Amino acid sequence: MITHQEALEKVLAHSQGFGTISISLEQANGCILAEQVMADRDFPPFDRVTKDGIAINFEAYHLGVRDVPIQEIAAAGSPQKTLLNATACIEVMTGAMLPKGTDTVIMYEHLNIKDGTASIIKEVKKGQNIHIKGSDEPKGSLVLAAGIKIGSAEIGVLASVGKAMVTVKKMPKACIVSTGDELVGVAEVPAPYQIRKSNSYTLQSALKEQGIPTNVVHINDDKANTVKQLKQLLLDYDVLLLSGGVSKGKYDYLPEAFDALGVKKVFHRVKQRPGKPFWFGRHETLATTIFAFPGNPASTFANYHIYFLPWLNQCTGLSTKQEIQVLLNNDFDNPTDLTRFARAKVSAVSGRLHAQLIAGNGSGDLTSLTKSNGLLRFEPQKNYGKGSQVPFIPTRKPFL
Amino acid sequence: MITHQEALEKVLAHSQGFGTISISLEQANGCILAEQVMADRDFPPFDRVTKDGIAINFEAYHLGVRDVPIQEIAAAGSPQKTLLNATACIEVMTGAMLPKGTDTVIMYEHLNIKDGTASIIKEVKKGQNIHIKGSDEPKGSLVLAAGIKIGSAEIGVLASVGKAMVTVKKMPKACIVSTGDELVGVAEVPAPYQIRKSNSYTLQSALKEQGIPTNVVHINDDKANTVKQLKQLLLDYDVLLLSGGVSKGKYDYLPEAFDALGVKKVFHRVKQRPGKPFWFGRHETLATTIFAFPGNPASTFANYHIYFLPWLNQCTGLSTKQEIQVLLNNDFDNPTDLTRFARAKVSAVSGRLHAQLIAGNGSGDLTSLTKSNGLLRFEPQKNYGKGSQVPFIPTRKPFL
Structure with missing residues (x-):
């Protein structure tokens, strides 16, 4: 391991x-x-008026002119106007091109307008209320990398x-595969010894959040059939996400089926809880990557976030960093030699991220996942006191 | 105001x-x-085996039995088996129903199996490796509120x-309305005095993230036409999100058009920057709510997050709390009588949320929005020192 x-x-x-x-x-x-x-x-593409009011030639104002007749109106979306007389003004609207011959804009709030003449009633600064051409981004500059x-x-x-x-x-072509004869569809009434599929729906929903539409198939616990179905899936998809079929059970055929199909086993079983029986492999020729998660809902959910998402980010060039540091509200002892991933709810309080452990009932317990917003990672054989910094993998978006 | x-x-x-x-x-x-x-x-719906191995009657083990013949195999998805002899065992697979007459499961790792008999080589605890019926959720309990x-x-x-x-x-039927004669479509080549629409695309994308598909229309700066188009939109939609047309310009027809159409103005202009000329109203008879944002991209973007999202959450019953407290990396003085919303990038470092101000170039500057992940809210006439706690409105999901 x-x-x-x-x-x-x-x-x-x-x-x-x-x-x-x-x-x-x-x-x-x-x-x-x-x-x-x-x-x-250029952004903006022209010297852009940022206030409704008038545009003037500041030199005239500087020389004492305060009452300026309005020559005309420059609307947003109109070709550039030209001020014909430096002691007059042009009425300008937000978004308009600054008229030629003007260099300063005065908003209506600082004007009295009467009989076609604007009287300036507040001090004016040269160049005010103009968004200068190219000041955000000059033409040719990189705006998005x-x-x-x-x-x-x-x-x-x-x-x-x-x-x-x-x-x-492009996102990978992905297929979700459920295994296990105990599973029935969501619309079916299960027999007493059956349960409904849930991992397929959870994974499909999670991949949809990543912009990846998925097909979902089910494989029964039959060895020949498992090999036959997987063969086609390896051909058709870039990545397979399976759940179940990788433990030590008599009917856990996935590892040997993949072996028979020429898939390289990269590893099987990881020193962690939940999610230990995780099987990961790759068919190099067909360029198909296989994430075979354990069948328990909490294991599949955890390993999707712990392994699949960083892999997807690596494939698409995003950061693979999926952890942030948070502050533990509880004590937590991990005497095992396994990395423990514990469900927690992190909240932002006074600028700090506090993590409250969510009591779960083992890896089969799905409802405790709905009460958490991520997983705390605890190192093997280490005890954590209240207030410790612990890495946290968010499984849900906001901390609000 | x-x-x-x-x-x-x-x-x-x-x-x-x-x-x-x-x-x-x-x-x-x-x-x-x-x-x-x-x-x-019940969840689980039966006493569920959680390890591949054997199921035994603990009483026999307690009395000293260590070598137990295997009666048969209980697979996941098979009807319940019954142990016929208390000193024998049934081989069990993860997910199977615990056989009648057994109460304890021993995993393969703690067994030697030879010639149809399992020898128990590790100490056993009564009841181990069983996920008890109903222990996650009993039948009838609330699993999602x-x-x-x-x-x-x-x-x-x-x-x-x-x-x-x-x-x-149900989400509201929403329409996005751009206004302004200076705007052309994204696929067009703008004249020197024109710019391309961006608010419509930004809002459409933001609403799509909320699961709300939208129609997008454009209204030119023509009063009669504005009234005519808005009349139909008021009839057809639950909520309108407009940008532009609410400042003090000669062609800012929206407020009077809404007035003519019987829309109640709830307020116009807010003591804030960016986003001051925000107009908000409601047509009570038609039950249409109107968010008319200022036309500058940063203003529309800010007010969408500051007002529209909390409104939407209130409508659908989610929490309207949109702020978290973060710790300021910079000094910030707000001598104005306006609430300032400043672009910032918040990062989680060692369990703390640190906010770095992103220099912007006024409310027309769109590219600085791509460098931030939210807005800091600064009270009027208040100075903030480095390390201050400041409310932050996330505009992007993770802090990674």
Whole structure:
């Protein structure tokens, strides 16, 4: 058995890229940008009026002019106007091009306007209320670097520079595989000795959050059939996420089936709880990576976050760092030689991240996962006192 | 002008529900549960074997029996077996029903098996390696309460209790409206005095993250046309998110258009920066809520997070708390009488949340939004020293 750290390193060493794809801007949220995005023009593209009011020539103001006749109005979206007389002004709207011959904007609140003449009633600073051309980003500058995850703010930038189509990283073609004769579908009424599938739904939902649509298949505990079904899945997909079938049971056929199909076992079993019987392998020729998680819901859920997500991030070029340091609210002793991953709820209180352990009932207990927002990682044979800093792997988004 | 706090209270006072809808489990991630979900059977539904090995009658072990002939195999997914002789055993697989007449499971690692007989080579504790029926959740207990946001863990629980269809909160029918004659589409080449739309794309992307598909329309700076288009939108949608058209400009027709259409203005202009010219109203008869944000990208982005998201959460029954306390890395003075919302990047370091201010270039600057993960809120006329606790509104998910 290898340690959690060794297992994570081996998983990350088996990453691969899946190429890129051009998609429409509307689809790009959550995707990973795969091109350098430059400003196609200056931002702002012209000296832009930032207040509704008038534009003047400051020199005239400096020389004492306070009452300025309004020549005309410059609206946003209109071609640039020109001030014909330096002692007059042009009425300007937010977003308009600053008129030629003007260099300063005075907002309505600092004016009295009567009979077509604006009287300036407050002190004016040269150049005020103008967003200078190119001051945010000059033309040609890098506004978004390849490799970032696109959120709403990036969508706005992409729109601004005219990226109607965006090149993003392709996600792996993924298939979720449940195993075990005890499993029935969610819409079925289980016999007393059966349970409903849950891992498939959990994984499908989690992968959907990553922008990965998945197919879901079930394999019964039959050796010949397991080999036959897996053979096709290895051909069809970049990555398989399986649950069950990797323990020491008589009907846990996955390891030998993968062996028969030429899949390299990278490791089987990790010194951790939950999630110990994790099997990880790779078919090099077919370039298919296999995450075969133990069947218990808490084990599958934990290992998805501990191993699969960092692997996915490595494949797509995102940071593989998945832990943050939090402060423990409880004592926790780990006398075992296993890395322990304990469910916890982390809250932000007064600028500090406090972790409250969530009592669980072993790796079969699914409901305690709904009360936690991540997993604390405890080293083997180490005791932790209240207030200790402990690494935390979030499994849910906010700390609110 | 009202304060930010007053504005937020008024926005939250104008929330409403949008009913519920039944959707398939596969669609439910990110939705808000609108029913109490009970365990439809005990969890686990039977005394469940948790290790591959053998099941014995502990009394026989207690009386000294160490070599137990294997009667048969109990697989997961098979009907319950019965141990016929208390000094024998049944080979059991993880997930199987514990056989009648047995009460203790011994894993393979603690056995020598030869010629159909298992020899017990390690001390055994009565009842070990059994997940007791109903010990996670007894039948009829509440496993998920109405009002929670459904994530992957909840999807697993819903699957386990057979919820192929789930009742969730309906989201509002939302329309995004851009205004301003200076705007052109993302695929167009703007004239020197034009800019591309970005707010519409940003808002559409942000609402998509909330599970709300949106239509997007544009209204030109024409008064009659503005009234006509808004009239139809008020009829068709639960909520409108507009950008632009609410400043003091000659062509900022939105406030008077809404007035002409019988929309109650709840407030216009808030003592804050960015986002001051925010207009908020409600058509009570049509039950349409209107968020008319200022046109600058940073203003729209900020006000979406400061006002719209808490409103949406209030409407769907989620917590409206959107701030966490973080620790300021910089000094910040706010001599103005405005609440300041400053872009910042918060990182978790050693269990503490540190906020680094991101230099921006006024409310027109979109690229600085891509470098931040939220907004710090600074009270009017207050100075903040390094290390101060400041409320932070996340605009992006993780702190990793």
